[in-house]
Amino acid sequence: MAIPTNNRITVDSVMEEETLRAAMDMAKPQVSVIGAGGAGSNIISWIKKKGVAGGKLIAVNTDAAHLGISKADRRILIGPKLTQGRGCGGYPEKGMQATRESISEITREVQGSNIIFLCAGLGGGTGTGAIQILSEELKRATGALVVAVVTLPFAVERYRYSMAKEALLNLQRTADTVVAIDNNRLTRVAGNLPLQQALGVANELVGEFIKGTIETITTASLINIDFADLTAIMEGRGLAAIGVGMSDGMDRIEQATRMALDSQLLDIKDMSMAHGALIHVVGGDDITLEEVTRAGELVTRSLAKEVRIVWGARVDSDIKGKARVMVVLTGVESKFGEEPKPAHEPVPEQKKRFGLF
Numbered sequence: 525m526a527i528p529t530n531n532r533i534t535v536d537s538v539m540e541e542e543t544l545r546a547a548m549d550m551a552k553p554q555v556s557v558i559g560a561g562g563a564g565s566n567i568i569s570w571i572k573k574k575g576v577a578g579g580k581l582i583a584v585n586t587d588a589a590h591l592g593i594s595k596a597d598r599r600i601l602i603g604p605k606l607t608q609g610r611g612c613g614g615y616p617e618k619g620m621q622a623t624r625e626s627i628s629e630i631t632r633e634v635q636g637s638n639i640i641f642l643c644a645g646l647g648g649g650t651g652t653g654a655i656q657i658l659s660e661e662l663k664r665a666t667g668a669l670v671v672a673v674v675t676l677p678f679a680v681e682r683y684r685y686s687m688a689k690e691a692l693l694n695l696q697r698t699a700d701t702v703v704a705i706d707n708n709r710l711t712r713v714a715g716n717l718p719l720q721q722a723l724g725v726a727n728e729l730v731g732e733f734i735k736g737t738i739e740t741i742t743t744a745s746l747i748n749i750d751f752a753d754l755t756a757i758m759e760g761r762g763l764a765a766i767g768v769g770m771s772d773g774m775d776r777i778e779q780a781t782r783m784a785l786d787s788q789l790l791d792i793k794d795m796s797m798a799h800g801a802l803i804h805v806v807g808g809d810d811i812t813l814e815e816v817t818r819a820g821e822l823v824t825r826s827l828a829k830e831v832r833i834v835w836g837a838r839v840d841s842d843i844k845g846k847a848r849v850m851v852v853l854t855g856v857e858s859k860f861g862e863e864p865k866p867a868h869e870p871v872p873e874q875k876k877r878f879g880l881f
């Protein structure tokens with residue numbers, strides 16, 4: 525038997541190292557993020573500005589001028605024949621048609637992705653229309669885990685409600701999970717803000733959720749989230765709600781977690797009925813593993829026993845001394861768009877006449 529020379533051992537170990545590195549790269553999920561319409565493109569620009577490790581950022585819009593200011597890695601003007609780069613003027617049907625016109629170009633960009641995040645502000649034409657077509661077509665073309673993240677219009681935008689409601693229902697049928705943030709609930713995390721600033725907070729929330737999820741999956745974090753775990757709680761799960769909390773001091777984890785559970789940004793019917801929970805903890809350099817575990821325990825206690833919980837944690841030296849907790853509950857039911865029920869059942873005239881009351 526030939527005895528390997530030292531030289532040979534070195535060559536072998538270099539090859540093994542290379543094989544391992546190649547396997548690691550292959551195992552790393554490929555992530556794409558598509559922002560559709562004005563709000564969607566703004567969210568993409570927010571993520572780009574903050575920086576995200578791993579993940580391709582794509583903006584799609586029918587509005588050429590707005591697309592021009594987007595900071596995305598790849599910008600795609602959709603439906604140029606239909607809209608000539610002038611937007612959809614609030615008509616989702618037009619947004620759908622524009623997306624169909626450009627679908628092969630978008631599909632090409634996300635080929636090979638394992639996770640696709642789609643984001644938009646529901647209520648306009650481009651984003652509302654595009655996200656519905658993208659969810660269905662890209663799932664079919666790539667088989668990726670499709671997570672839609674949308675905001676729901678403010679009450680002052682009443683006329684946009686019905687379109688948003690229809691889109692939300694449709695998305696629940698096509699995307700694996702639809703994380704919805706009701707703009708009317710932003711006051712819970714941001715107080716009373718002028719509209720423009722409130723929209724900025726919404727961008728930040730959506731952006732932070734997407735960035736946090738990507739980074740705990742693709743980069744070495746304090747605690748990583750496994751792609752298989754993420755799939756288990758998000759695949760075919762319908763609607764999801766999100767809540768955030770931040771605190772400092774001794775009880776920072778307890779306080780931030782409680783706040784995240786209490787400030788869900790979607791009016792959900794029953795929190796304890798959730799199917800799964802995703803917890804993100806971000807802390808300064810001093811955050812401990814024990815604290816992260818504690819956040820998991822607190823969320824577990826608030827939900828049904830059989831709920832699957834995954835959590836990830838990152839260190840962010842910018843928030844020294846503080847802890848930020850984000851809790852995403854999947855498989856929930858929402859009251860959004862339901863007509864408010866009358867406080868008392870109306871008394872039928874007939875019963876009154878026969879003296880039954």
Ligand SMILES: Nc1nc2c(ncn2[C@@H]2O[C@H](COP(=O)(O)OP(=O)(O)OP(=O)(O)O)[C@@H](O)[C@H]2O)c(=O)[nH]1
Binds near residue numbers: 563586611612649
């Ligand atoms: N989060 C967030 N929401 C926004 C922003 N701008 C608008 N919105 C919300 O998103 C909804 C859709 O607005 P846009 O994204 O501007 O609309 P669009 O998809 O570009 O549609 P058209 O302009 O009609 O083609 C609005 O009803 C607002 O509720 C933003 O910058 N951030």
Ligand SMILES: [Mg+2]
Binds near residue numbers: 561587590612
């Ligand atoms: Mg627009």
